[in-house]
Amino acid sequence: MKEHQIFKSKDAIPGSGSRHAVEAVAGRSPATGVLHYRIPNTGGVHEIDIALGEGARVEMVIEQANSAEVESLSRVKVKAGSDSTLKLTVILDGGAKSAFEIDTSVEGRGARVELRGLLNAKGSQQFSLRADAVHAVSDTYSDLQVWCAARDDSRTVFNGRIHILQSAPRTEAFQKNRNLMLSKRATVDSFPKLLIENDEVKCAHGSSTSSLEPEQTYYLQARGIDRETAESMMLKGFLRQPLEWISDAAVRGEIESRLGVVEEEWS
Amino acid sequence: MSAPLFEIRDLHVAVEGKEVLKGVNLVVRRGEVHAIMGRNGTGKTTLSYTLMGHPKYQVLSGSILLDGEDITQLKPEERAKKRLFLAFQYPVAIPGVSVASFLRASMKSVRAGEIEPSKFRSLIKDELKHLSIPETFMTRSLNEGFSGGEKKRLETLQLRLLQPKMAVLDETDSGLDIDALRIVSENLQSFRNSDRGMLVITHYQRMLNYIKPDVVHVFGSGRVLESGGPELALKLEERGYDWVEGA
Numbered sequence: 001m002k003e004h005q006i007f008k009s010k011d012a013i014p015g016s017g018s019r020h021a022v023e024a025v026a027g028r029s030p031a032t033g034v035l036h037y038r039i040p041n042t043g044g045v046h047e048i049d050i051a052l053g054e055g056a057r058v059e060m061v062i063e064q065a066n067s068a069e070v071e072s073l074s075r076v077k078v079k080a081g082s083d084s085t086l087k088l089t090v091i092l093d094g095g096a097k098s099a100f101e102i103d104t105s106v107e108g109r110g111a112r113v114e115l116r117g118l119l120n121a122k123g124s125q126q127f128s129l130r131a132d133a134v135h136a137v138s139d140t141y142s143d144l145q146v147w148c149a150a151r152d153d154s155r156t157v158f159n160g161r162i163h164i165l166q167s168a169p170r171t172e173a174f175q176k177n178r179n180l181m182l183s184k185r186a187t188v189d190s191f192p193k194l195l196i197e198n199d200e201v202k203c204a205h206g207s208s209t210s211s212l213e214p215e216q217t218y219y220l221q222a223r224g225i226d227r228e229t230a231e232s233m234m235l236k237g238f239l240r241q242p243l244e245w246i247s248d249a250a251v252r253g254e255i256e257s258r259l260g261v262v263e264e265e266w267s
Numbered sequence: 268m269s270a271p272l273f274e275i276r277d278l279h280v281a282v283e284g285k286e287v288l289k290g291v292n293l294v295v296r297r298g299e300v301h302a303i304m305g306r307n308g309t310g311k312t313t314l315s316y317t318l319m320g321h322p323k324y325q326v327l328s329g330s331i332l333l334d335g336e337d338i339t340q341l342k343p344e345e346r347a348k349k350r351l352f353l354a355f356q357y358p359v360a361i362p363g364v365s366v367a368s369f370l371r372a373s374m375k376s377v378r379a380g381e382i383e384p385s386k387f388r389s390l391i392k393d394e395l396k397h398l399s400i401p402e403t404f405m406t407r408s409l410n411e412g413f414s415g416g417e418k419k420r421l422e423t424l425q426l427r428l429l430q431p432k433m434a435v436l437d438e439t440d441s442g443l444d445i446d447a448l449r450i451v452s453e454n455l456q457s458f459r460n461s462d463r464g465m466l467v468i469t470h471y472q473r474m475l476n477y478i479k480p481d482v483v484h485v486f487g488s489g490r491v492l493e494s495g496g497p498e499l500a501l502k503l504e505e506r507g508y509d510w511v512e513g514a
Contacts, residue, residue: 210433214322219359222319223425224347224376225370233372237363244363264368266388266405 006099006128006157007073014071015043022048024084026055034248039064039074043095046074052084054108059087061251065094065258068123073099080140082108089246090117092127093259104133106140106168116242117146120187120259121154128157131175135168144175147242149235150186161193162203170202179209180238236261272297272464273351273433275452276278278329280310286327287313295433298461302475302500303468304322305486306508311468312356314486315437318466319353320346331396333433347377349388352431354422356438362409366421367391367405370428377429399450415442423451427458434458440474453475472504485511 018040037060039046051225054060066072072095092098105112119127133142147191148156162173171215179188190207220230240261246252256262273295280288287310296302305311317324318331320343328341338346359367370391374382382390395402398420410418419439426434438457440448456478459465467478475483475497483499484491485508493499493511503511 173374213359214360216361218321218343219355219361220369220373221343222347222353222355223373223429224344225372226344226376227342229372229376231370234361236360240363263365264371266365266367266402 005070006155007128008096009223011074013041014053017044018042018046018108020046020048022050022058022060023053023055024051024058024218025053026057026084033059033239034128034246035060036251036254039066039072041066041070042076043070043072045255046072048074048076049077050074050076050086050088052078052080052086052108052111054082056081056084057249058085061089061091061246062256063091063093063255064095064098064100065091066098068094068096069222070095071097074101076100076102078102078104078113080104080108080111083110084108085112085218086114086257087245088113088115088166089242090115090129091120091242091255091259092118092129093120095125097126099128100130102129102131104131104142106133106135106142107137109137109139111137112141113245114141114143115145116245117144117158118239118242119146119148119150119156119158120239121149121156122151124153126155126157128159128188130159132161132163133173135162135164135171135173137167138169138171140168140171140173142173145242146175146177147180147238148177148188148190149182149198149238151182152187153185155189155191158192158207159191159193160205161195162205164198164201164203166197169198171198172202174203177207178241179207180235181209182235269296269298271295271300271332272334273466274330275314275318276332277332278314278317279327280313281325281327282313282323287324287489288317290329291490293484293491294464295464295466297491298459298465299481300459300478301482301484302480303305303466303484303486303491304470304503307470309487310489311486313439313489314355315356315468318346318435319343319351344376347429347431348379350377350430350432352426352434353427354426354434354436354439356441358410358422359420360408360413361461362408362411362429364409364410365406368441369409370405370425373425374428391424391428394424397427397454398424400424400489416447417446419443419451419456420447422461423454427454433464433466435468437468438470439467440469440471448473449477472500475500477491487512 278291
């Protein structure tokens with residue numbers, strides 16, 4: 001099988017790394033609202049450990065918006081305890097090469113882990129996201145949805161794997177990867193995988209790759225919007241989708257503004 | 268008799284190399300509503316897409332004129348700016364693009380210029396009430412997860428906001444329950460005036476009970492087979508299409 005990682009474990013990644021830990025227990029969330037964390041713009045390997053105790057509820061946004069020349073590898077480890085809930089949004093939007101790895105251990109009954117990812121690559125950027133979720137106990141839930149946009153000569157790689165152990169009946173686990181190729185020179189790789197050892201589960205996975213949809217362009221044109229503006233609206237719409245669920249409007253607005261995808265306000 | 272507002276002259280159109288429209292002729296004058304009725308697969312939707320400049324439909328010969336100007340070769344957005352409007356039978360969903368920002372971009376383009384935000388909102392709020400559309404629609408992604416009826420209401424909203432002089436309605440009555448049909452039809456009917464024209468493509472008489480057509484055309488084999496007054500729609504409802512096609 002081809003090697004589809006942006007970085008291999010033996011690669012030397014320039015820069016100085018960092019380590020960050022989030023520990024949450026029920027009723028004592030580490031902060032109110034959404035935890036918004038930015039990967040330091042130093043290159044190197046950055047590690048984040050997220051440990052959710054029984055009943056903990058955390059919403060977190062991790063943004064990687066490095067400078068153009070920076071290469072980085074971010075490793076996130078999640079341990080989800082009983083009845084805990086994690087809403088995690090990961091955004092890769094900067095740097096020359098950026099790899100992001102999320103290893104989730106759903107190890108407490110009733111735990112829910114939901115992830116939205118956005119890889120927004122342009123120029124010659126190379127972004128990869130690997131997300132593994134292991135369900136070890138019964139009655140757990142995970143949902144992974146990743147949007148990748150590849151422009152110019154860029155490349156995106158999605159590797160998703162759900163592993164449901166024999167010991168995890170009544171698990172529900174889903175993953176979906178949507179890819180938008182905006183250039184003939186861009187490369188998109190997608191590898192959604194399921195490994196299921198128990199029959200009493202509900203699982204789905206899928207991947208789609210396309211360019212901008214001509215019927216959508218036509219619809220907008222028929223409403224007086226020129227082709228270039230229509231395509232820009234559609235791209236912004238694509239990039240906005242994984243951000244829509246961020247519950248903190250200020251955090252969402254800040255990210256949308258930086259990505260240049262701010263929507264018409266309606267109030 | 269007033270000058271034609273909208274003309275289709277001997278229009279021949281191919282889709283993927285196959286000729287579907289085989290010489291369509293039609294003249295709509297200001298203030299007139301024309302209905303086109305016909306079986307499935309006779310080319311009605313091909314006609315509506317061609318009129319709005321869909322790139323998949325190749326005009327082999329003939330022309331389309333709006334206010335005397337030949338628009339046959341214009342891009343869809345140029346036709347919209349000249350105030351031609353197509354209400355789609357199956358409006359597409361565009362995830363991540365809100366109804367509000369779509370409407371703003373569309374109105375800015377078609378109605379030439381920036382509309383002050385408070386005026387934009389009050390104008391839309393007014394129209395939403397007429398169409399019984401909740402305001403929450405405005406922040407939803409365009410047509411995503413909308414029911415058939417919601418999509419058609421949104422098409423009607425766009426028509427009213429964009430103020431076309433010629434509107435083509437492609438089966439706007441399909442997918443509507445009785446109440447939605449009444450609301451949509453009444454809004455279309457109240458949009459009618461002596462300056463505008465409308466081409467209503469439909470399978471059923473029911474919408475024409477609200478929007479009384481001046482002329483009814485029977486469409487078959489890629490062209491107009493028969494034209495007449497409103498009584499023709501009733502006759503079709505009663506007797507079907509065989510008598511026209513067999514004539």
